[in-house]
Amino acid sequence: MKHLICLLFSLCGLGMMTKAQHQSKIAIAVHGGAGTISKANMTPELEKEYTDKLDEAVSAGYAVLQKGGTALEAVATAIEILENSPLFNAGKGAVLTNEGTVELDASVMDGKTLSAGAVAGVTTIKNPILAAIAVMQKSPHVMMTGRGAETFAQQQGLEIVPNSYFLEQHRYEQWKKLNSGDNPEKGHLSPKNPPSEDTSIKDEKFGTVGCVALDQYGNLAAGTSTGGMMNKRFGRIGDSPIIGAGTYANNQTCAVSATGHGEYFIRAVAAYDIAALMAYKKMPLKKAAEEVVMKKLVKMGGQGGVIAIDRKGNIAMPFNSQGMYRACIYPDGRKYIAIYKE
């Protein structure tokens, strides 16, 4: 009898757990940057390359969630794929600084614990998103920069590569064009002389990658990774490694990853503002994300977009630029991949 009761309790417990797991929705979204993605610079082949890679990243992240992995693990998996692809402005194939090198930024936030990690201005860490996670999990800090961050990453056993690993020929061509003898903007970035209006170069300001996810335990996470702004100088850092600006996650509201003209996203505290509108004005996710991206940022002059997810698996991906590389898998399993406006 005692054994029977035990068995009943066990079955009951097992049943409850299975039910809870099935009740809990999983969902994920990724972006590969927003900007003036002009069809003129796009071929059907290149478009396919982009959508295939977005598909690979979002599907790999989703597979992690399906297997019972955490939102944080899904974010790491998806972003690592995008960082390793030369198509996006993060990790391999990132844009070049004014000095012709690659400097990378990344951040991550766990919506369950509100813990966060970020690295900025790193030049030798193969996957900056993994370094951001290590900062979050293995140090008492949130943000590490430059060589110090690289030393930490190395101590944590992360893969270190020479800076040349990140360099791709097409980025070098863009950089050379921007810094050629007859370019009046050569090497200059000032309020009167902002980055190039040449769309083939301007695009490159906006190739940041990011991921937001909801796992079966009801937890949210967000991550962002970038090479920053083409031809950047002076150790410039954008919104991507800034918690609250480029990345934010809180189980009570949402997880957000931003992409766009970083300076505006910092000044607008864009990612956290979406969460604040949900928490304090009781706005639903979609309305809050659109309020920030389509109204506030537009008013300030800040181009870009966000991907955002809430605890129910609602997904919002607004952008105020020509296009945004984006993909998501909804709680019902539907997959969506797009580049331009609908």
Added chain:
Amino acid sequence: MKHLICLLFSLCGLGMMTKAQHQSKIAIAVHGGAGTISKANMTPELEKEYTDKLDEAVSAGYAVLQKGGTALEAVATAIEILENSPLFNAGKGAVLTNEGTVELDASVMDGKTLSAGAVAGVTTIKNPILAAIAVMQKSPHVMMTGRGAETFAQQQGLEIVPNSYFLEQHRYEQWKKLNSGDNPEKGHLSPKNPPSEDTSIKDEKFGTVGCVALDQYGNLAAGTSTGGMMNKRFGRIGDSPIIGAGTYANNQTCAVSATGHGEYFIRAVAAYDIAALMAYKKMPLKKAAEEVVMKKLVKMGGQGGVIAIDRKGNIAMPFNSQGMYRACIYPDGRKYIAIYKE
């Protein structure tokens, strides 16, 4: 007759301007850090040194406002004085990194334009707050780091000093104690091995300086400057140079400068959260500041405080630590200077 009308118009205009100037309130607050400021480590003489310097900074900033200067100019004036004083953990007399050098962070925000500037991890700029202002006013960027930021500051004509300028004997003694052969914490900062519990050293985590001001034109500004955390490693950056975390200003809500355990202030997006509570929940300044500092941060385990000001000249200076070096001048001209809890 024509001349008389002109004269009347002129007098009328002058009268209106004078009235407008008198109607518009001015007010200012400064802080020199919050933490476990223990009476055991304090002498009456040292206490007087602190209050005198706070008085000097807040009075100098107020004088700028009285002469028709902007909130931004008042913030720069007050913070420069605090940076130049070896009493606080900013500029001269800042704490040492694990390597025995000084690395400084600062940020500033203009509540009228929502423009912002920040420098992080700089080692040779005499007054980091002036570099943050230069980034805001003379570049298209918000944040610059390390050597790049120093190159920019030098190009802008700011004063460059050797790193040894910042070094003070008492900081070196603290550093030596922390890194002595028999200290089990030597050189280690990890989640299991956080910075020292020795109060004479622990204090030094919290010596950040800051200023918020309201000028007669109704504009707000905020600035923050710090040497960061004693014995910090890996290019660690706290909340001080992070817009939204350590510094925020918006004429529609408030100007805030934070001080405390930076990692928590970043994760809480503390400075902007106060503004969001005012904007979205219509909380008055004091209630919003207390909600964040005395409830949210306490719940997370984050020690520290903020100074905050709104467009009406209301000032809030809540802190959840033992003490906070603070001073303010209210719109009615009353001056307040304090270190411990009331």
